[in-house]
Amino acid sequence: MSVLPPRKLSLGVPAVAALLALSACGGGDSPSGESPEPGSGGAGDISLAVQAAPNSLDPAQLNDGQQRYIWGSVYDTLLYPGEDGALQPNAAESWEYSEDARTLTLDLRDGMTFSDGDPVTAEAVKTTLERTRTTVGPQQGNLAAVESIDTPDEDTVVLNLSSPDPNLLGSLAQGAGVIGDPDTIDSPDTALDPVGSGAYVLDQDATVAGSSYVLERRDDHWNADAYPFETVTVRVIADRTAAVNALxxxxxxxxxxxxxxAKQAEAAGLGVTVVEGQGVGGLVLADRGGQVAPELADVRVRQAINLALDRQGFVDAILQGLGTPTTQxxxxxxxxYVEALDEEYPHDPERARELLAEAGYADGFTLELPANLIVQNFQPSITQALEDVGITVxxxxxxxxxxVQTTDWAGYFNIGSVAPPARTAALYYAPGGSHNPFGYQDPELDALLEEAANTVDPDEAAEIYQEINEFGVDNALFAPIFALSQGWALAPGVTFEGTANSPQDIRSFGAE
Structure with missing residues (x-):
């Protein structure tokens, strides 16, 4: 499977709602109070902005997403999401599952230290993981399968699981996998002034919590070469227009x-790079049992909805090219991802009407859906597409x-961000997944999910997730519309080197 690389955008296109942007960046002040020189790169500075401040820098309270630009600089994670979607070594140099997928052994990298000079040991990893899995917070559920943790020596951590958990490795590459200093982790100061083993330390004198975070690179970090900027300034600019104006x-x-x-940025002499496949937008047809909308219990109705959607039209008219049509x-x-699946539901209103008639809804039916800001730009087009085949929204x-991810709604519009296959399957297909609020199950799907959970070979697991994907498309469990692309405007000397699989991390930026 080839990863979609960043591409250069050569034309400006009309706006999509700001909610579609997966991240926003803007300006910041240097520690001296003077603005860093944009595009200085190399041994200089880079300034970013995010739309929300970290809720906390306490390992047990970390949120994934934009906040990683800050906490991902202060903490090492055990693993790291690769640009091709495969996990890479990070603080853990290697890892291995037992044959029954109930024991995970992690071998730590030699020579790592915390920012205060203390060595990073297996006991530090255990202390952090134990605290996160027993503390109520955003990451606790990601370690729910961990029953106990052993440290047979200073460099080895063994996680004993109550049951196989295909999400665990991916979680160890996110907030659940950071390493905190056991001497300070329980201090209230950790929320604002943490001690981590990451490539940067937070400059407390220059930082204003909730507003501006200044990070200074540790040249003694084991992976310092992956971070070309000596100083990183992350400012919180909630207003997206203000952030872009600063850019x-x-x-x-x-x-x-x-x-x-994008057009404004190019006119101002900035480079624009587009990363394809940053998220998927479309309808989640959640009520497949027909509890709220009896019509959705018939697969032919769900297939008709898919056939009613002119996906290329959405991309052209609303996204104006900043995306690609998709059915998965x-x-x-x-x-x-299975490329051929995107051909499964061509725009075919006539066939959609035929399927509705076969299902007993020749006269159509009415479907209630929630309308929030996320769907606002797409609402009229979805309404018209479904009305054309006899479905009144x-x-x-x-x-x-x-x-909206509750049994109050038969379905809803959603834009999902990139996640490893195991995480996506857990969210959208598993009975307890947030995008499966009615707890839909099917014997074939259950068997595939169980097989994936018990498969420790990444290549074999990928094949099973492709089968899960095919099941979802064939049974029209969802009505995806587009894969969203994300544009980055970059000052001279600064590059964006990430892909759709890359986390929101300073390592995605480079200097020419």
Missing amino acids: LAGEVDAGGVDAAQ IFNPASQA EWQPVTMQTN
Whole structure:
């Protein structure tokens, strides 16, 4: 499977709602109070901005996503998400599952130290993981399968699982896999001034919590060469327009741009790189048992909905080219992606009407869906597409704070970000997954999920997740519409080297 590489954008395109942007970047001040020189690269600085401050820098309270730009600089994770979707060694130099997938052994890299000079040991890893799995917080559930942890020597950590967990390795490459200093981890100061083994330390004198975070590189870090910037400034700029204006004014080095802003960035002399497959948008047809909408219990109805959607039209008219049509939940850079599946549901309203008639709905039916800001730009087109085949959509306004992933709604529009196949399967297919609120199960699907959970070979697991993907498309469990692309505007001398699989991490940026 080939990874979709970044590509250069050579034309400007109209705007998509700011909510579609997976990240935003902007300007920041240097420790001296003077703005760092944009594009200095190399031994210089880089300044980024995010739309929200970290809720905490306590290992047990970390959120994945944008906040990783900060905590991912302060902490090492045990593993690291590779650009091709495969996990790479990081603080753990190697790892191995037992044959029954209930024991995971991690061998730590030699010579790692915390920012205070203390060595990173297996006991430090155990202390952090034990604390995270027993502390209520965003990462606790990711370690739910861990029953106990052994440290047979200073460099070896053994996780004993209550049952196989295909999500565990991916979680150890995210917030659940950081390593905190056992001497300070329980201190209240850890939330704002942590001691980690990462490539940077937080400059407390220059940092204003919730507003601006200044990170200074540790030249003694084992992987310092992967971080070309001596100083990283991350500022919180909630207003996306303000962040982009700072970028266009030359006050920042890199920034996320939507379709409209790409043209402005190019006109201002900035380079624009587009990373394809950053997320998948479409309808989650959650009520496959027909509890709220009896019509959705018939696979022919769900297939009709898929056939009613002109996916290329959505990409052309709304995304204006900043995306690709798709019929599958797994994004194009995923190891579970099957290219041929995107041909399964061509735009065919006539066939959609035939399927509805076969299912007993020749006169159509009404479907209630929640309407929040995420779906706003797509709402009219979805309404028209389904109305053309006889399905009337009644949109019920809800706030962004409303959880639409409940049994109150037969389905909903969602834009999902990139995740490893195991994580995507757990969220969308497993009975307890957040995008499976009705707990849909099928014997064939259950067998595939169990097989994937018990498979420790990555290549074999990828093949099983492709089968899961095929099951989802064949049974029209979802109605995906597009794989979203993300634009980055970059000052001269700064490059973006990540792919759709890359985490939001300083390592994705480079210097020419």
